[in-house]
Amino acid sequence: xxxxxxxxxxxxxxxxxxxxxxxxxxxxxxxxxxxxxxxxxxxxxxxxxxxxxxxxxxxxxxxxxxxxxxxxxxxxxxxxxxxxxxxxxxxxxxxxxxxxxxxxxxxxxxxxxxxxxxxxxxxxxxxxxxxxxxxxxxx
Numbered sequence: 782x783x784x785x786x787x788x789x790x791x792x793x794x795x796x797x798x799x800x801x802x803x804x805x806x807x808x809x810x811x812x813x814x815x816x817x818x819x820x821x822x823x824x825x826x827x828x829x830x831x832x833x834x835x836x837x838x839x840x841x842x843x844x845x846x847x848x849x850x851x852x853x854x855x856x857x858x859x860x861x862x863x864x865x866x867x868x869x870x871x872x873x874x875x876x877x878x879x880x881x882x883x884x885x886x887x888x889x890x891x892x893x894x895x896x897x898x899x900x901x902x903x904x905x906x907x908x909x910x911x912x913x914x915x916x917x918x919x920x
Contacts, residue, residue: 782814783807784915788825788908789877792850794866796873796908798833801826802853805844814915825876825907832872834861880907 785803792799804821807813813821820826822837830837835857843856864872880889889907893899896914904910909919 783812784814784817787912787915787917789912789920791873793854794869794873795854795864797825797829797876798854799850801829801840802844802850805841809845825879828876830861832862832864833857877908878906880910881905 785800785807788797788800790796790799792802804813804817804826808818808821822841826837830840833840839860840853840857843860844853848856879885885907889904889910890899892907892910892914893901893904896910898904898910898913901913903919904913912919
């Protein structure tokens, strides 16, 4: 079973999008890590499709039709919303800092404790937690 790429890895300048696409592809191939299967299409996935002006089932269907990440993202822009550079900057700043002094802070603390990472002061956001939990270095 596999994990998708880091949520920090951008596609077309947009963070999290590549991870969401990876999760769809890995699930279809039967390779998505079980920890991630239950929440497909919710949470950050839902926020990402909302940002792009789409719904998750439509994105899922398009991803499964095939094509590169960039091709799928361009389809998103055509069918949904093409964000401006400033909107992308705001999105990236917002989503990458979730869990840091906001309504997800308690959930982040709980997830860290569940994963035995409660003493990791470098894990300040959900993106940090995801990377640490999946064995990637926190940058």
